[in-house]
Amino acid sequence: MKEKNAFHVNGYLGLLVAIAGALLGCWLVYHGYRSRQTGIIIFGAIVLVVVTIFSTSLTIIQPNEAKALTFFGNYIGTIRDSGLFMTVPFTDKQEVSLRVANFNSQILKVNDSKGNPVEIAAVIVYKVVDTAKALFAVDDYEQFVQIQSESAIRHVASEYPYDTFEDEKALTLRSNPTEVSDKLTAELQDRLNVAGVKIIETRLTHLAYATEIASAMLQKQQSAAILSARKIIVEGAVSITEDAIDRLAKEAHLNLTDEQRLQIINNIMVAIISERGTQPVINTGTQQ
Known part of the structure; x- marks a missing residue:
C-alpha cells in the first residue's frame, strides 16, 4: 500500500x-x-x-x-x-x-544498562508523509505512534547508563542527550515507516533516578565526584612537588638529603591536599 x-x-x-x-x-x-x-x-x-x-x-x-x-x-x-x-x-x-504533530510520552520507569531504575520521558515530533499507509497499513496511526514511541524510549534507555564517572568518554543518558535523542529518532523512524509517518525530532523531557534509589545514587555520585576531584588534586600536588624540588636543586644549588626531600614533599603535599588552610611555621634558626 x-x-x-x-x-x-x-x-x-x-x-x-x-x-x-x-x-x-x-x-x-x-x-x-x-x-x-x-x-x-x-x-x-x-x-x-x-x-x-x-x-x-x-x-x-x-x-x-x-x-x-x-x-x-x-x-x-x-x-x-x-x-x-x-x-x-x-x-x-x-x-x-498533514500538519506537524507532537506526542509527549508519559514518565516511564526503565532500568538503564547498569540495572538502575530511572524515570524517563520524551517528546516526539512527527508528521504523516504517506496517507495510504497511515490509514490502511495500521489500525490507528496516532495510537500506533504513541505505543511505538514508548517502546522505543524503553529500549534506548536500557542501552545506556544514567551516568558514570569511571569512563568520561562513555555515552550516558545524562551527559549525552543529543546522541541519545538521535538514537531514539533513528530507531523510532524504523518502527514507524510502516505507518507512513516521518519523525522530525525527538527530545528527552524528563530524566531522573527512580525515587526509591534517588538518595542512594546521589550519595554515590557525590562520592565518585569527590574521589575524582581528589585524584586530580593529588596528581597536581605531585607535579608541583616534583617541580619545586627540581628547581631548588638546580637554581638554589641545594644538595638535599633523602630525609630533607621527604620532609619537603610531606609539607607541600599536606599544604595542597588539606581541605583546611595550613598555618605556616617560621623557622628562626637554632638556639645556641
Missing part, C-alpha cells in the same frame, strides 16, 4: 456545470409537465439524477490536509492540493492531517 494521486479537476468549474445542469433538468421537467410530453419529463429527470451523482464528487480540501479516496472498498488515490475539487463520484473521502 503506497500513496498515489487521485483524479481530480477544478471544483469551481464542476460546481457551475452542476448548477447549470440542475437548472436545465428542472426546466425540462417543468416544460414537459406543462406540455404533457413524457419524454421531456424523463430526460429532465435523468439530467437531475446525473447532476446529483456528480455532485457527490465535490470535495473541499483544507490547507495542510489530504483526503484519501476509496471507491467501493478500493483505494484509488489521495488529493493533497487545497481547494474545491471534483473527483470520482460515490467515493468515500477520509481526511488525514
Whole structure:
C-alpha cells in the first residue's frame, strides 16, 4: 500500500456545470409537465439524477490536509492540493492531517544498562508523509505512534547508563542527550515507516533516578565526584612537588638529603591536599 494521486479537476468549474445542469433538468421537467410530453419529463429527470451523482464528487480540501479516496472498498488515490475539487463520484473521502504533530510520552520507569531504575520521558515530533499507509497499513496511526514511541524510549534507555564517572568518554543518558535523542529518532523512524509517518525530532523531557534509589545514587555520585576531584588534586600536588624540588636543586644549588626531600614533599603535599588552610611555621634558626 503506497500513496498515489487521485483524479481530480477544478471544483469551481464542476460546481457551475452542476448548477447549470440542475437548472436545465428542472426546466425540462417543468416544460414537459406543462406540455404533457413524457419524454421531456424523463430526460429532465435523468439530467437531475446525473447532476446529483456528480455532485457527490465535490470535495473541499483544507490547507495542510489530504483526503484519501476509496471507491467501493478500493483505494484509488489521495488529493493533497487545497481547494474545491471534483473527483470520482460515490467515493468515500477520509481526511488525514498533514500538519506537524507532537506526542509527549508519559514518565516511564526503565532500568538503564547498569540495572538502575530511572524515570524517563520524551517528546516526539512527527508528521504523516504517506496517507495510504497511515490509514490502511495500521489500525490507528496516532495510537500506533504513541505505543511505538514508548517502546522505543524503553529500549534506548536500557542501552545506556544514567551516568558514570569511571569512563568520561562513555555515552550516558545524562551527559549525552543529543546522541541519545538521535538514537531514539533513528530507531523510532524504523518502527514507524510502516505507518507512513516521518519523525522530525525527538527530545528527552524528563530524566531522573527512580525515587526509591534517588538518595542512594546521589550519595554515590557525590562520592565518585569527590574521589575524582581528589585524584586530580593529588596528581597536581605531585607535579608541583616534583617541580619545586627540581628547581631548588638546580637554581638554589641545594644538595638535599633523602630525609630533607621527604620532609619537603610531606609539607607541600599536606599544604595542597588539606581541605583546611595550613598555618605556616617560621623557622628562626637554632638556639645556641
